Amino acid sequence: MQITSEVLERAIEELAKLPGTGRKSAQRIAIHLLKQSDERVLTLADSLVQLKKSVKRCSVCGTITDEDPCSICSNQKRKTGVICVVEEFQDVYIIEKTNEFRGRYHVLGGTISPLDNIGPDDIRIKELLERLANDDEPVEEVILALNPDAEGEATSYYINKLLLNYDVNVTRIAYGIPMGTELEFIDEATLSRAFASRTSF
Structure with missing residues (x-):
């Protein structure tokens, strides 16, 4: 199979690493994101970055x-x-x-x-x-x-x-x-x- 987009392939590989997500589901998600507006995709990307940057563990209970x-x-x-x-x-x-x-x-x-x-x-x-x-x-x-x-x-x-x-x-x-x-x-x-x-x- 010849790959027409290395960037798309890399995105599919990363999405396929998510729990419960196989390669076919990852491919559907990646193609769905390609069809969305830049603003919508950037909002999703920003929310994921903030998830890693801002969310922490409670020092009392650990949640x-x-x-x-x-x-x-x-x-x-x-x-x-x-x-x-x-x-x-x-x-x-x-x-x-x-x-x-x-x-x-x-x-x-x-x-x-x-x-x-x-x-x-x-x-x-x-x-x-x-x-x-x-x-x-x-x-x-x-x-x-x-x-x-x-x-x-x-x-x-x-x-x-x-x-x-x-x-x-x-x-x-x-x-x-x-x-x-x-x-x-x-x-x-x-x-x-x-x-x-x-x-x-």
């Missing part, structure tokens, strides 16, 4: 934010005595959609996974323990809302064991969620029910 601390951590109306522990920042968005949880969050940034050489020191467990030791905002309950897969289970058990040394009630979201399913793919009603019927660890 992504434009301002530090994030709007959830700085919201005085949120319950300070309840922390929901999640794997990734997108889980915060999913839980927030349910309007079921009104406390604070703690994003681990992954799970313990020996096969991937990810241990407890590679995720934000130490920061969670520091938050629990902070007397300025006493924590009464820690909700473990990790994905119900092998890594999520291992991480939940590890955190639960550590929290036995703290005066805190450890709960987990209920198992109305199928094993092996990630929070990202669960509908809001199921997730809302899981929060409402959580049990002690």
Whole structure:
């Protein structure tokens, strides 16, 4: 096959690296962008540049934010005595959609996974323990809302064991969620029910 545009080919190759995007989808996106006005494409490009430049991690909970601390951590109306522990920042968005949880969050940034050489020191467990030791905002309950897969289970058990040394009630979201399913793919009603019927660890 003879390539008529090296620039288009490079764009297709880069787009094909996006999750869930194969070469054919990348080609359709690239051709679609070619047909758009310069202004529209430049707006998209600018938003991607700003995404990398301006978005950062909240120094308190670890979610992504434009301002530090994030709007959830700085919201005085949120319950300070309840922390929901999640794997990734997108889980915060999913839980927030349910309007079921009104406390604070703690994003681990992954799970313990020996096969991937990810241990407890590679995720934000130490920061969670520091938050629990902070007397300025006493924590009464820690909700473990990790994905119900092998890594999520291992991480939940590890955190639960550590929290036995703290005066805190450890709960987990209920198992109305199928094993092996990630929070990202669960509908809001199921997730809302899981929060409402959580049990002690």
